[in-house]
Amino acid sequence: MELDLETIQTIKEKAVEFLFDFGPNILGALIVFFIGKYIISLLLKAVDKIFVKYEIDASLATFLKSFSKAILYVLLFITIATQIGIELTSFIAILGAAGLAVGLALQGSLANFAGGVLILIFKPFKVGDTLEAQGTLGSVESIDILYTKIRNFDNKLVTIPNGALANNLTTNHSEKPTRRVDISVGVAYGTDLKKTRQVILSTLKRDERIHADPEPVVKFTNFGDSSLDLTVRCWTDTGDLWPVYWDNMEALKEAFEANDIEIPFPQRDVNHFYPEGKKE
Incomplete structure (x- = not known):
């Protein structure tokens, strides 16, 4: 179906109107996104330096860095939403209404987050320990907010949910001296x-x-x-x-x-019985 000139002209006018109404907001949102992303990377690097300076435990450091990164990106998302033109109060209301549905959909992730917190509090293992869990044996490489990464001795990286580690049997081969x-x-x-x-x-x-x-x-x-x-x-x-x-x-x-001590090998005695009447 071909469009007539009047329809094409209407589409052009709507497009121009949209660009004038929302173009600056969208451009501003893109600028905020890239600037915010750059600032977040700087903040995370600064956090790394602070952890190194004050010798924060490696397990706690990786967890806090992952958590901080998630919070910073949520704040950036809210800032971009307000820049586009969504009112903050309306956005919070929508976010609150969707919170229950999101929480139900992310039950596993919330359990993994809680598992990560329990691991950091009770310290059944830490970064660098040799851990055996969920059929995997290797060195703990990082403890993030949702998952723990274990590098096997054949250099395979295994990612295990924190909830599974917090609620199931784990064997720490490095805990005792x-x-x-x-x-x-x-x-x-x-x-x-x-x-x-x-x-x-x-x-x-x-x-x-x-x-x-x-x-x-x-x-x-x-x-x-x-x-x-x-x-x-x-x-x-x-x-x-x-x-x-x-x-x-x-x-x-x-x-x-x-010392002439014999290391044996498997041996079997074989006896051969001839049928009755057959001579040897």
């Missing part, structure tokens, strides 16, 4: 266990990272299918846990070989 190292070894049947125990303890004693108190222990724990199973337990600083485990696994292998 010392950790117990558990090593399982097996020796062949017929091996002298007293000699084996002495070899293991003397090997552990050479590692200065292993604590003398509580002292290492070696216990016989199981009659395996092909081996006598021993459990070795010792204590070390939390940061040395895995290096101590890996280094002593190799050291124990070398000590067993040097």
